[in-house]
Amino acid sequence: MAFQNILGKSIDELSLGERAYFAKTITENDIYQFASVTCDFNPAHVNEAYAGETFFKKRIAHGMLTVSLVSNVLGTQLPGPGTIFVSESVQFLAPVYIQDTIEVVVEVAELVPEKNRMKFAAWGVNQNGVKVLVAEGVVMPPKKKKA
Numbered sequence: 001m002a003f004q005n006i007l008g009k010s011i012d013e014l015s016l017g018e019r020a021y022f023a024k025t026i027t028e029n030d031i032y033q034f035a036s037v038t039c040d041f042n043p044a045h046v047n048e049a050y051a052g053e054t055f056f057k058k059r060i061a062h063g064m065l066t067v068s069l070v071s072n073v074l075g076t077q078l079p080g081p082g083t084i085f086v087s088e089s090v091q092f093l094a095p096v097y098i099q100d101t102i103e104v105v106v107e108v109a110e111l112v113p114e115k116n117r118m119k120f121a122a123w124g125v126n127q128n129g130v131k132v133l134v135a136e137g138v139v140m141p142p143k144k145k146k147a
Contacts, residue, residue: 007142008080020078023103026061034065061096070122073106082142090135101127
């Protein structure tokens, strides 16, 4: 079938330690669009006056906006299109501000072929080299039909 050509890597095509990367500069527009989609209008994200009175002193990006960059890598590169999320655990280590550039790395941590599962480790670093998040989780890579 034609869709087989657009699928990411199957469990048999993945290697332990394999990595993929994605970088994005977080914009004010990203924050407002994320707030609109999720209905999370926490003033720490969308209200400069409120945010100025917080520990962070200015608006911060939604944590889930930042961790969604991990989802980007999993769904577009490693394993890629057709991947299904099973679970993820995340620790947020530092705030992400408007105009921060975040690079996320996803690494294949373990392969469980008999269950078609890939365990991954991920982390994100800002433009100053500060680690902003670490994550681990499980995905189901796409299955490719034998020809």
